[in-house]
Amino acid sequence: MEIIKEDAFRKQIKKGLSGGYLFFGDEDYMKAYAQGAAREAICSDPTFALFNDMKIDVMDYSAGALLDALMPMPMMSDVKLVTVNGLNINALKPKELDDLCEALEALKEYDYNVLIISVPATQIEEGNLPKYPSPVLKRLGEHLTLVHFETVAGARLVSWVGKHFTANGVSASADVCSFLINYAGKSMYTLSNETEKLAYYVLENGRDTVTKEDVLKVSIAEISTDAFTLANAILDGRSEDAINALAVMKFRRVEPVILLSEVSRVICDLVSVKALVEDGCSASEAASILKMNEYKTKLYAQGAAGKSMAKLKHAVDLCSEADIALKLSPQGYIAIEKLICSL
Numbered sequence: 123m124e125i126i127k128e129d130a131f132r133k134q135i136k137k138g139l140s141g142g143y144l145f146f147g148d149e150d151y152m153k154a155y156a157q158g159a160a161r162e163a164i165c166s167d168p169t170f171a172l173f174n175d176m177k178i179d180v181m182d183y184s185a186g187a188l189l190d191a192l193m194p195m196p197m198m199s200d201v202k203l204v205t206v207n208g209l210n211i212n213a214l215k216p217k218e219l220d221d222l223c224e225a226l227e228a229l230k231e232y233d234y235n236v237l238i239i240s241v242p243a244t245q246i247e248e249g250n251l252p253k254y255p256s257p258v259l260k261r262l263g264e265h266l267t268l269v270h271f272e273t274v275a276g277a278r279l280v281s282w283v284g285k286h287f288t289a290n291g292v293s294a295s296a297d298v299c300s301f302l303i304n305y306a307g308k309s310m311y312t313l314s315n316e317t318e319k320l321a322y323y324v325l326e327n328g329r330d331t332v333t334k335e336d337v338l339k340v341s342i343a344e345i346s347t348d349a350f351t352l353a354n355a356i357l358d359g360r361s362e363d364a365i366n367a368l369a370v371m372k373f374r375r376v377e378p379v380i381l382l383s384e385v386s387r388v389i390c391d392l393v394s395v396k397a398l399v400e401d402g403c404s405a406s407e408a409a410s411i412l413k414m415n416e417y418k419t420k421l422y423a424q425g426a427a428g429k430s431m432a433k434l435k436h437a438v439d440l441c442s443e444a445d446i447a448l449k450l451s452p453q454g455y456i457a458i459e460k461l462i463c464s465l
Contacts, residue, residue, distance in 0.1 A: 123263030125252060128152050131269045135163050140201070142229050142237035144262050146246050147271035151310035153240050156269070157205060164203045164236055173197035180208030181450065185221035192225070192232045206239045208449070210442055211246040211258060219258070226265035239266065243383075244390040245442070250411055274310060279303060283313055287332060290321035294332040301334050306341050312380060316341045342376060349384035354425050356462050357389070357437055364462045368455065378454050385458070386441040388422075393434045395419055396426035433465070440464050 126134075131143070139160060145153045165175040176191045183206055196202035214222065229237060249256030251270065259268060274282065283299040294302075306316050320332050323340045352371070355364035371381055391414070398408040409419035426434065440461055447457040 123255070123260055123268065125255065125259075125263070125268040125270055128156055128269060128271050131156055132159065135159055139164065139236045140233070142226060142235075142239070142266040144266040144268050145238060145240040145271060146248065146259075146268065148243045148273045149271040149310060150243050151314065152271045152274065156271075157207075157238055157240060160236065160238060161203055161205075164199075164201055167198070170197045170199065174199050174202040176202065176204045178204070178206045180206075180210070181446070183209055185218070185225040188222070188225045189228055192228050192235050192237070196234055201234050201236055204235050204237045206237075209239055209241055209245075211241055211262075213245070213439070213442055219261070223261060223265060226262075229265065237266070242445075244387055244438075273308060275308060279308060279310075279313075282310070283317060286314060286317040287321060290318055292321045292324050292330050292332055294320075298332055298334055298337065302337050302341065305337055309380070309383075312342075349381065350388050350421070350425070352381075353385045353388040353392070353437075356385070356465055357392075357429055357433065359465060361462055365459070368458060368462070372455060378458060379448055382441065382444055382448060382458055382461075385461075386438070386445065389434060389437050389441060392422055392426045392429070393431070393438060395422040396429070396431060396434065399423050399426070400431070437465060 128149075135156075145156065147153075161175060165171050167174075173194070174196050176194075178187055178191060188204075188206065191204045194202075211219075226237075229235060247256040247258055249259060255263070255268075262268070280296055280299045280303065283302060284294060284296065287294045287299070302316060302320075303313065306312055320336055320340055324330065324332050324336060352364055352367040355361075355367055368381075391412075394412055395405075395408050395414075398411060399405070403411065405420040405423045406416055408414070408423065409416040412419065414422075444457040444461045447460070448454075
């Protein structure tokens with residue numbers, strides 16, 4: 123079993139990809155970026171993209187559909203790309219996981235494929251990486267190269283934000299980029315949207331440099347604390363409090379997809395913290411294992427203390443259902459309101 127990081131995957135793109143890859147980890151933005159880079163390298167000729175770029179959305183996925191995509195030969199190329207996006211490994215039944223692994227065996231026979239299965243953040247049990255991957259990662263690692271997309275942070279994230287501003291025709295100092303990260307959060311999807319919005323605002327006002335004042339005026343503040351409050355209200359069955367918290371986020375124009383993602387992440391973190399505490403770990407030890415801020419871990423430990431593991435896991439399932447509902451149709455906040463009323 124091999125686990126590589128996204129920078130190693132990018133190097134492999136230059137050398138030439140082969141076989142199958144499982145994208146997992148917290149940073150969904152970089153998964154999409156890496157998949158796009160792979161697509162550009164393999165399917166460079168748009169004339170044959172219909173034959174050489176085969177996409178399977180989560181709603182169309184089955185082991186049979188995957189096999190059907192793997193079998194055809196590429197057209198005017200040595201390889202073709204097959205991608206499966208949004209697959210929730212945690213939601214697969216044992217028989218479905220068996221069927222997936224059986225389908226992956228076909229990669230040996232149909233070796234003209236490059237397969238990428240991209241799993242959204244929190245939707246596969248990771249274990250304690252890098253030394254102790256989960257059983258499901260080990261099993262999938264028998265068939266696929268595992269590519270771990272960790273959260274981008276620190277100087278690398280500051281540099282990335284600065285480059286996004288430049289690409290949008292404006293400039294921002296490292297200090298302003300850091301200020302935006304601290305204000306809006308570390309989600310690269312969020313930061314990508316915020317840099318575009320700020321660039322448009324600054325250019326419309328006849329300037330080409332972003333300031334801290336612009337960030338305060340235009341950007342939306344990080345919602346992780348509010349998401350924690352909302353998640354706990356949902357889990358405690360305090361529907362009125364949850365609806366009130368949701369109303370605040372509606373007022374602040376937090377996108378439903380982003381909000382649901384944050385709530386799902388909070389609940390998954392509560393599961394992880396509770397599991398470690400029940401195994402005898404202190405909050406400090408849990409923080410070290412999960413690479414989480416110690417104060418935040420203590421807060422999560424307190425929040426999970428009065429909730430059963432069964433209820434927390436049920437909440438994770440409901441979040442997955444709400445996520446699917448959002449992707450299937452433009453339900454907006456209705457999917458989150460249904461989630462509030464489901465526990």
